[in-house]
Amino acid sequence: RIKASGLKLRFCTNETQSTRGKFVEKLQRLGFNISVNEVTAPAPAACRILKERNLRPHLLVHDDLVPEFDQLDKANPNCVVIGDAADNFSYKNLNEAFRVLIGLENPILISLGRGCYYKETDGLKLDVGVYMKALEYACDVQAEVVGKPAKMFFQSALAEMEVEPQQAIMIGDDIVNDVGGAQQCGMRALQVRTGKYRSV
Amino acid sequence: RIKASGLKLRFCTNETQSTRGKFVEKLQRLGFNISVNEVTAPAPAACRILKERNLRPHLLVHDDLVPEFDQLDKANPNCVVIGDAADNFSYKNLNEAFRVLIGLENPILISLGRGCYYKETDGLKLDVGVYMKALEYACDVQAEVVGKPAKMFFQSALAEMEVEPQQAIMIGDDIVNDVGGAQQCGMRALQVRTGKYRSV
Numbered sequence: 001r002i003k004a005s006g007l008k009l010r011f012c013t014n015e016t017q018s019t020r021g022k023f024v025e026k027l028q029r030l031g032f033n034i035s036v037n038e039v040t041a042p043a044p045a046a047c048r049i050l051k052e053r054n055l056r057p058h059l060l061v062h063d064d065l066v067p068e069f070d071q072l073d074k075a076n077p078n079c080v081v082i083g084d085a086a087d088n089f090s091y092k093n094l095n096e097a098f099r100v101l102i103g104l105e106n107p108i109l110i111s112l113g114r115g116c117y118y119k120e121t122d123g124l125k126l127d128v129g130v131y132m133k134a135l136e137y138a139c140d141v142q143a144e145v146v147g148k149p150a151k152m153f154f155q156s157a158l159a160e161m162e163v164e165p166q167q168a169i170m171i172g173d174d175i176v177n178d179v180g181g182a183q184q185c186g187m188r189a190l191q192v193r194t195g196k197y198r199s200v
Numbered sequence: 201r202i203k204a205s206g207l208k209l210r211f212c213t214n215e216t217q218s219t220r221g222k223f224v225e226k227l228q229r230l231g232f233n234i235s236v237n238e239v240t241a242p243a244p245a246a247c248r249i250l251k252e253r254n255l256r257p258h259l260l261v262h263d264d265l266v267p268e269f270d271q272l273d274k275a276n277p278n279c280v281v282i283g284d285a286a287d288n289f290s291y292k293n294l295n296e297a298f299r300v301l302i303g304l305e306n307p308i309l310i311s312l313g314r315g316c317y318y319k320e321t322d323g324l325k326l327d328v329g330v331y332m333k334a335l336e337y338a339c340d341v342q343a344e345v346v347g348k349p350a351k352m353f354f355q356s357a358l359a360e361m362e363v364e365p366q367q368a369i370m371i372g373d374d375i376v377n378d379v380g381g382a383q384q385c386g387m388r389a390l391q392v393r394t395g396k397y398r399s400v
Contacts, residue, residue: 125295
């Protein structure tokens, strides 16, 4: 209906366990008419930042997310990018990311989110934010967070649509990541009472 | 020589990858005349605290350290104890510790140290403090740290020897963990220029 009205539309997701392609397939199966270009997600946003700043990432992400970084030079890394790597968060892999970071003269840590945990059918799972904190403490650095509720993330979606913040409205179920983040960068926001919403 | 002089002696170690027994064997091979009763280490110190407070730990520690907790009831845990678990710091194990902690009405996290990393022959390795920070962030709790430089740790060694702080001197190579920690609880301290000492 939003599409039919002629309004510009972007799906903003913090999904970092798979590519936008997979994400779009899932939404299409649920009946949404949506294409990859209409999705703003942390990984492609990070890619833009990495290119702009000539950064070559060491990746600690989910296997299914790796293709989003295909176009980037990853030899001789000068930063670390972490996403929700799930089982890839082994002691071995975290040590490797740590060694790259601690070995840099100017350590840069980019995190595809700051979430603590999420729920899956088999229980609660630790999210990327927890491992971001671990590396921040180990290397005495502050991570740059890409994804909701970061201002930069919403601004990048607005820029793609060529729309000013005050012309846009964010619709989401998360009071902090969706509503709070959008308001912080001058957008209006609407909280829906579906998804993770719980009345207090 | 200290022994021959009749002075009381305690070896204070932050070792949490193995039992005091193994630690003593290693020192004996190096020519030290030392017994298990002369060693103050985080795991037995934690055991005393757990018993005093009727705590039943969920353990996230190195396999070799588990025997130190043999005497404790571990069914239906009401706290989490983490040590330098090394390869046991898998995503699966960290999730399990997290779920125990987040499920407690009054979450108690006891950490056998706050170190960031240490050096092994094959490179730098992340230490327990990093994973402590991760769980602190995930559950919004503050860990209780057992081990150097915690005051409680030195006090427990002093109590075992029945000695007042001002009667004791701490000798160590670490300016923060050994010298700083001892001074904080009223002891004098001597820094040796061996081990990890580096002149600036």
